[in-house]
Amino acid sequence: MSGVPRVPLILGLAGLIPFIWGALTYLNDDLHAWGTQTIGARFVGPYVQLFYGSVILSFMSGVLWGFATKTSGSRATVFYTLSVLPALWAFFKTGGGPISAGINLMYGFAGLLVLDAIFAYWRLTPVWWLRLRVTLTAIVIACLAVGVYL
Template structure:
């Protein structure tokens, strides 16, 4: 992750904890039981991933909104419209059961990566942005896939 500032890198990696934890508690009955007893049933398996995933898509809408402020005119209008799509996706496409919601979040994070690439290409995101976003998105999609495909 050469070139990515430490604070965004470490915070981004820390932000993966609920996704990874959800995947491992889905795969391990012992960890699932420990997590349920220690943290509550909401904080294990797909439940933590799905809730947190919708929160993160909404958070990323705010990040893109911030990038949109760096431009003006019709390009700014386009960027503002694009920036709200991840939050709207999370709002409308979650809640249909764990497998459907997990799949929709995978699609949402893949779409977010395309938006990240567009904002980066337009020079609105930092130069290191895509290095970080590709790594984080790959881990998120892998972890969400555990609940969708296993």
């Protein structure tokens, strides 16, 4: 992660905790039981991943919106429109049960990475942005896959 500023790197990695925790509590029954008893059923297994994943997709829409402010005219219209897609995806595609919601979040984060690449291509993001986003997205999708495919 060379070139990624320390604070965004630390906060980005910290943002992975609910995804990793969800995967670990899905894979380990004892950890799941402890987590359920200690912090509640909503904060273990795929449930924490699904809720938090929806929140993060919505948050990332806001981040992209901020990048869109660097444009003007018809180009701004395109980038503002693109920026709201992750939040709309989370809103419309995370119902219907944990498996379909998990799959749709995986697609949502993959789509977000495509948007990150588009925004980076148009030089609307910091130069290190895509490097950070590729790593974070790969970990998020891997963690969501635990709840979907195992």
